[in-house]
Amino acid sequence: MLRVESISYKLNNRPLLKDISFSIRPGEMVALLGSNGAGKSTLMRLLSGERKPDTGRIMLYGDDLAAYNRKILATRRAYLQQHNPISMAFTVREVVMMGRYGFKSGSSAKNDQTALLETMELCGLTDLADRSMLSLSGGEQQRVHLARVLAQLWDNKDAVLLLDEPTNNMDLQFQHQTLAIAAAMAKKGYMIVVVLHEVNLAAQYASRIIILKDGRKWWDGTPVQVLTPQHIYTAFGIHAQAYTDQSSLKTVIVPKEIKLDAAKFNSNLQVLHQPVYKLKTTETDELINLQSVKI
Amino acid sequence: MSIKKYYIILVTLSFSLILQQAAAQAKRIITLSSAISETVNALGYGKCILATDVTSVSPEEINRLPKVSRNRSFSVESITAFRPDLILVPEGDFSKENLYQFKSLGIRVVSIRQEFSVEGAMKFIRQIAAAIGDKNRGEQLAQKTENSVNSTLNQLKKGNKTPKILFIYARGVGTMNVAGKGSSIDAIIKLAGGKNAIQEFSDFKPYTTEALIKSNPDIILMFDFGLSSLGGREAFLDLPGVAYTNAGKNKRIVEMNGPLLINFSNRLPEAIKTLNNRIL
Amino acid sequence: MKRTVIYTCLSTGLLVSICFSLALGAMRIPLKEVIDTLTHTVGFTVFGGTDHGINEGVIMMIRLPRTLMGVLVGAALGISGAAIQGIFRNPLAEPSLVGISAGASLMAVLIIAFETLLFSSLSQVMGYYLLAFGAFAGAGFTAMLVYNLSKVNGQANVSTMLLAGIAINAMAGALTGLVTYLADEQKLRSITFWMMGSLGGATWQNVSCLFPFVLIPVIGLPFLSRGLNLFAIGESQVELIGLNPNRIKILVVVLATMAVGASVAVSGIIGFIGLLIPHLTRLLGGVDHRFVLPVSALMGALVLTLADMVSRLIVQPIELPIGVVTALMGTPIFLYILIKDKKKLVN
Numbered sequence: 069m070l071r072v073e074s075i076s077y078k079l080n081n082r083p084l085l086k087d088i089s090f091s092i093r094p095g096e097m098v099a100l101l102g103s104n105g106a107g108k109s110t111l112m113r114l115l116s117g118e119r120k121p122d123t124g125r126i127m128l129y130g131d132d133l134a135a136y137n138r139k140i141l142a143t144r145r146a147y148l149q150q151h152n153p154i155s156m157a158f159t160v161r162e163v164v165m166m167g168r169y170g171f172k173s174g175s176s177a178k179n180d181q182t183a184l185l186e187t188m189e190l191c192g193l194t195d196l197a198d199r200s201m202l203s204l205s206g207g208e209q210q211r212v213h214l215a216r217v218l219a220q221l222w223d224n225k226d227a228v229l230l231l232d233e234p235t236n237n238m239d240l241q242f243q244h245q246t247l248a249i250a251a252a253m254a255k256k257g258y259m260i261v262v263v264l265h266e267v268n269l270a271a272q273y274a275s276r277i278i279i280l281k282d283g284r285k286w287w288d289g290t291p292v293q294v295l296t297p298q299h300i301y302t303a304f305g306i307h308a309q310a311y312t313d314q315s316s317l318k319t320v321i322v323p324k325e326i327k328l329d330a331a332k333f334n335s336n337l338q339v340l341h342q343p344v345y346k347l348k349t350t351e352t353d354e355l356i357n358l359q360s361v362k363i
Numbered sequence: 364m365s366i367k368k369y370y371i372i373l374v375t376l377s378f379s380l381i382l383q384q385a386a387a388q389a390k391r392i393i394t395l396s397s398a399i400s401e402t403v404n405a406l407g408y409g410k411c412i413l414a415t416d417v418t419s420v421s422p423e424e425i426n427r428l429p430k431v432s433r434n435r436s437f438s439v440e441s442i443t444a445f446r447p448d449l450i451l452v453p454e455g456d457f458s459k460e461n462l463y464q465f466k467s468l469g470i471r472v473v474s475i476r477q478e479f480s481v482e483g484a485m486k487f488i489r490q491i492a493a494a495i496g497d498k499n500r501g502e503q504l505a506q507k508t509e510n511s512v513n514s515t516l517n518q519l520k521k522g523n524k525t526p527k528i529l530f531i532y533a534r535g536v537g538t539m540n541v542a543g544k545g546s547s548i549d550a551i552i553k554l555a556g557g558k559n560a561i562q563e564f565s566d567f568k569p570y571t572t573e574a575l576i577k578s579n580p581d582i583i584l585m586f587d588f589g590l591s592s593l594g595g596r597e598a599f600l601d602l603p604g605v606a607y608t609n610a611g612k613n614k615r616i617v618e619m620n621g622p623l624l625i626n627f628s629n630r631l632p633e634a635i636k637t638l639n640n641r642i643l
Numbered sequence: 644m645k646r647t648v649i650y651t652c653l654s655t656g657l658l659v660s661i662c663f664s665l666a667l668g669a670m671r672i673p674l675k676e677v678i679d680t681l682t683h684t685v686g687f688t689v690f691g692g693t694d695h696g697i698n699e700g701v702i703m704m705i706r707l708p709r710t711l712m713g714v715l716v717g718a719a720l721g722i723s724g725a726a727i728q729g730i731f732r733n734p735l736a737e738p739s740l741v742g743i744s745a746g747a748s749l750m751a752v753l754i755i756a757f758e759t760l761l762f763s764s765l766s767q768v769m770g771y772y773l774l775a776f777g778a779f780a781g782a783g784f785t786a787m788l789v790y791n792l793s794k795v796n797g798q799a800n801v802s803t804m805l806l807a808g809i810a811i812n813a814m815a816g817a818l819t820g821l822v823t824y825l826a827d828e829q830k831l832r833s834i835t836f837w838m839m840g841s842l843g844g845a846t847w848q849n850v851s852c853l854f855p856f857v858l859i860p861v862i863g864l865p866f867l868s869r870g871l872n873l874f875a876i877g878e879s880q881v882e883l884i885g886l887n888p889n890r891i892k893i894l895v896v897v898l899a900t901m902a903v904g905a906s907v908a909v910s911g912i913i914g915f916i917g918l919l920i921p922h923l924t925r926l927l928g929g930v931d932h933r934f935v936l937p938v939s940a941l942m943g944a945l946v947l948t949l950a951d952m953v954s955r956l957i958v959q960p961i962e963l964p965i966g967v968v969t970a971l972m973g974t975p976i977f978l979y980i981l982i983k984d985k986k987k988l989v990n
Contacts, residue, residue, distance in 0.1 A: 460844035460846050467700065
């Protein structure tokens, strides 16, 4: 299991994380939510070992992350970053295979092949296997990197998988496919930590939600416990209603539409007889989208 | 020991001595500077020269020879292709690698250092003659040159005052250098009865307009190809700063044949005489 | 399969071009004599005659060391170009472009200028080793400098890298010029030698000194291929996948600059080989370093052998600086990469 023991982290004297503690048991899929700058990505960086906490420690199966052997840790933890720039024309197959580089070559060649073929199939990459990464769209590239981190942990169900905004650039189908894969693996014992922006995706797939605000952990619990209109307003500054979907018994969040008068924020539009346009927020657009699929 | 045997030994010995003498005398020579080429030619071995560097342009029969080196860039194999038995090269033009390469091919290389003085010129001639294996002719040529230099120096024209001379080495407007103390040009100017306008530094340094005006020469001296590379006499007089010097005001631009001016060997008397005539 | 074909073709090509390089030159030497001389040296006789005098000398003392130097320097520049591009995560990171070669040549020039002052008792061979190590140090130092300068938020930024390269090239070029100008000119080879390169100074001594400096990287670098592949997806991922990024980085820089430094010390700066060769290699068979590194070494050796033949034969009896030939071949490729990848490279 993964235990975070009161970690804090400062950058240039600005506290980014303050005294955060929680633990994750095998089989849990935890979604980290919070507004921009709440500390989600920083927390992921600490969990991935990219940065070290100033105080506190992170324990994986009883051992401090900082004291782990690099090779062993690589079989127990993988991290899909938000941005994965690539400048050389590696093929999709080569990049997925990189997830297996930590393993001794030769001895596990068969496992490597299994992991490669199964993860590529799962992420819809089989037909793209020999394409150059540079010729793929952002969403396709993101799927390749997902397959890579999956391949890294393919034969160890005790592992923890860190996903920082994995749905970036992905189309609707693969947003759901990605989280469904993560949830399914969690059911078999994997520990998943995923940063998401879309609360409804978190509500649908995560077994547990942690909301961060200003570098602190504010709420931690099941989606039903955490995703209340008050919490959402406190965390995101937006009014919303929370329903329980009757067929799936999952929480659905419907943010309230924000109405604006352009003449109030653009002085150029304050002419009397000019018609006034109303802006819809993108959140509402997404919600409509979502509902049309769901209901 | 019978008399007969004695004679046989004597004849063999003298024969081998003659052969050795013949072997020591270079027959296939490559000369890699104009002064060296001219000197070898003056020693009467012009016909033995197989190839030269690009600066060896006089006399005409030397100019017609293949050129195997340009600005000290050459190929060891191209030179070897002429199958020379002697390469005469200014000291420092061959790297230690090149020297090693020729040595391992069994080709004799003699590096010759040139000193810019009358004694230096005589030494230069003797060194080259020794390298070729004909010290006698070297001695003759050195003697002849020395006498000629002495009589030339005695007959030099003398002006009221010693003219200040600035030498500009030009290969186009972008690359202009002036001659300082201790350079070949400095020496020839002194011998010809002038005074080098630059006394602040030695060797050749890049030309600047301000240095030109500050030195205020009475005469500006250039190689003939240098002046033409700047577009001729008129174009040169129009260059910034030239008009502020005495030389510019009086339009006293003197051009001289390059190889002659820096020969410092058999043609030294001719060089002194020509320059003296033009500056006084 | 495809890769086997590539290896076979390149090895054959290299052998053939070595033979041509030994057979062609300003001296007309019949092929028969060339073969005779070579076979005689290794201990048996084919055509009978063995004593060819100066021809044998030209083959054994001029052409053979020179050809071997071309092979070694080409392999060194090819493989280290590919490795440095891997570490910088950028196909434009080339030793001569980012200033690594200039750093090496500056150190070499300084050592030559102060050699007699500091180490008066050095033998010729020791002198070559000193020169090679010095150039290696200069190359390593500039490589680390450019790497750290070009890193923005943990990512190597290509424009900063190229700008740093321009600055270092200008600085090292100016200092090299200054030293060749101030020091007594006879001892230093001309500035053209350092800026344009030449294989004309090849002797058995400097070739045998160069040999270990090239052999070790050519054997060692391919062992770091997987690590270099991971660098393409980010330094932090190297660690996460279980390899040591710092060790890989240091080893790659040490091995690559070792090869570049020693090459520069004996042959001056021969530009664009490190850019041209890895690029061609990737076009042939993909970007996996397990393929790119060894093939770049092979192809570098092949191309430089050919380039040297051009430089020797095209303006006979004088020779063209080999850097002119490689720049003529390399700059169009450089521009091609720039135009093709304009958008991707800027980000």
